[in-house]
Amino acid sequence: MRLLVLGSGGREHAMVRALLRGGHEVHWGPGNGARGDWQVFPDAFNLDRIQALSPELVLVGPEDPLADGLVDKLQQRGLKAWGPTADQARLESSKAWSKQFMRRHGLPTADFAVADTLEEAQAAIRRLCDHQGVVVKADGLAAGKGVVVADDEGSAVAAAQELLEKYGRLVIERRLLGEEASWILLLRPDGFQALPLARDHKRLRDGDQGPNTGGMGTVTPVGSPFALDKLGRDLFAALEQEQLNYFGSLFVGLLFTAEGPQILEFNCRLGDPETEVLLESMPGDFLQALHGEALGEWQGCCLDVVLAHPGYPEASSPSMRIEGIPEEATVLHAGTRRDEQGQLWTAGGRVLHLVAHGKTYEEACEKVYAVASQITFDGRPAHYRTDIGRTLARQR
Ligand SMILES: Nc1ncnc2c1ncn2[C@@H]1O[C@H](COP(=O)(O)OP(=O)(O)OP(=O)(O)O)[C@@H](O)[C@H]1O
Ligand SMILES: [Mg+2]
Structure with missing residues (x-):
């Protein structure tokens, strides 16, 4: 099968390697300094070029082109894509929208409020900040720089002011405590397949010290204190009701609290660097798994x-x-x-x-x-x- 992977990071390199192991003709653009048995597709986001290549499937790696509607444009040209449309990608590209989606369906997530002004943010912080603190988030995509976990009201208001100026709308959330895990679902219109849990290490230095980063390393598998089957079923039913059961990946950021698993966030693409460990240890064919084929037993x-x-x-x-x-x-x-x-x-x-x-x-x-x-x-x-x-x- 002729496949095109779009993106230029470690996630896309892992996707390309996994597809090559399945024996496919893989094109990758824009790519990076890596070399291998794929064909370089340099003008990656040019729709005419993509159409001329006529891949049987286009796999879109990063969030920005998804939020910008690349999948809509590919579909308009009759091309099959793996990834959500811009509307469906609001699960990631608008935190306010995604929290409201969770609330509409009773999915477990921290209590929150949406704020468009500093006054609204202050009121929300007063209501939601407790001895654990509170979390202030920019509504839109902010490349990992839009979230401040604040210890007290004062620092939360300062963060709200800064994030409002930079990004506009905010989501203020109750701060939850517990271990985090990344849960990746391979979604299809008629079902989904969950991958084993992975854990990212966001801080720059050992012992979770230093500034936040895009991720300094991952491990898989990690244990869960809770069975996740029901959460998966409830989540899929909610997605289905709102036609969000797209052909693509849904990354569910989980936090295991004393009350059970809580959903911190959704990303509408594979996690990076979670994908690197999951695809390199996947016991089966990646492309077939996307289409619903059961994977074997994960080892090691x-x-x-x-x-x-x-x-x-x-x-x-x-x-x-x-x-x-x-x-x-x-x-x-x-x-x-x-x-x-x-x-x-x-x-x-x-x-x-x-x-x-x-x-x-x-x-x-x-x-x-x-x-x-x-x-x-x-x-x-x-x-x-x-x-x-x-x-x-x-x-x-
Ligand atoms: N309600 C919360 N309680 C405690 N910590 C939280 C909460 N919400 C977010 N966090 C912390 O902030 C981090 C970033 O939050 P979130 O995942 O919403 O942001 P993001 O910028 O979309 O992240 P990513 O770049 O992984 O997509 C989380 O991984 C978690 O450590
Ligand atoms: Mg996110």
């Missing part, structure tokens, strides 16, 4: 450790020379580019994803960190967290 443990530019998350320049990637390692590319001589350079904040699979977390940790220590940016070690999977390794 999988880790992803992100190598980041030293300036990340504030800066990703200057571009640095990448060396020392071992041939046999599973290294997915995110912010990389190649020059005419074939030399690899950093071209973004999160540069490489090192993925390792093992029977245990201990084994996966050993493998991944042996690779991490060999790779250099301008001759120096890259920045990475050294604790991804370590707690789980100790527990087993």
